[in-house]
Amino acid sequence: MYQPPHFREDRLDVMQDLIRAQPLGLLISAGADGILANPIPFQIDATRGEKGVLQAHLSRGNPQWRTLAEGAEALVVFQGAQSYVTPSWYETKRQTGKVVPTWNYAIVQVRGHVTVLDDEAWLHRQIRALTEKHEGGRAAPWTVEDAPEDFLKAQVKGIVGLEIEITAIDGKWKVSQNRPEADRYGVAQGLAAEATPSAADMAALVKSYGGLD
Secondary structure (H helix, E strand, O other): OOOOHHHEEOOHHHHHHHHHHOOEEEEEEEEOOEEEEEEEEOEEEOOOOOOOEEEEEEEOOOOHHHHHHOOOOEEEEEEEEEEEEOHHHOHHHHHOOOOOOEEEEEEEEEEEEEEEEOOHHHHHHHHHHHHHHHHOOOOOOOOHHHOOHHHHHHHHHOEEEEEEEEEEEEEEEEOOOOOOHHHHHHHHHHHHHHOOHHHHHHHHHHHHHOOOO
């Protein structure tokens, strides 16, 4: 990933937090079947390894797990807040007109070695943990135990587990840090006026990384 120094995010906890907040990662690998990519919800165990371990599962019918079992390295991309930035928000536009549109975004890319797990107990733990994370805040959370036991066993037989030991993790927060202060203010105000969740998240990042808080 191209990373100009002013957009690089090296703090491990910040990158891990983006993964927790945006757990649907794009799993990419290359093998005999060519390049494969699948969106999968991940969990991260930050207590294991130097940079953490990603956990997920794939359908047994998905050929990507066989490629990974053969030793292919994985790349997982987690997309955070993103937004189009119009030059109309820049003070520089009014001063010189020498501006162009751009796109702001926060993104994390993870590389690592994959272990494929065909282990029923591990799969039960993984799907239970994944369910509890995303159901826990609901008024009437669904639990794994709500499904009939025989149905659940059949579902588990149809998946395989993945653990990815993170060997490299790169973060890029392209959030207008390279613009003059007046332009950063204009971008933050313009995004806030967009009134969408993604724009609001990006406005907060522009303020934070741009020293406007």
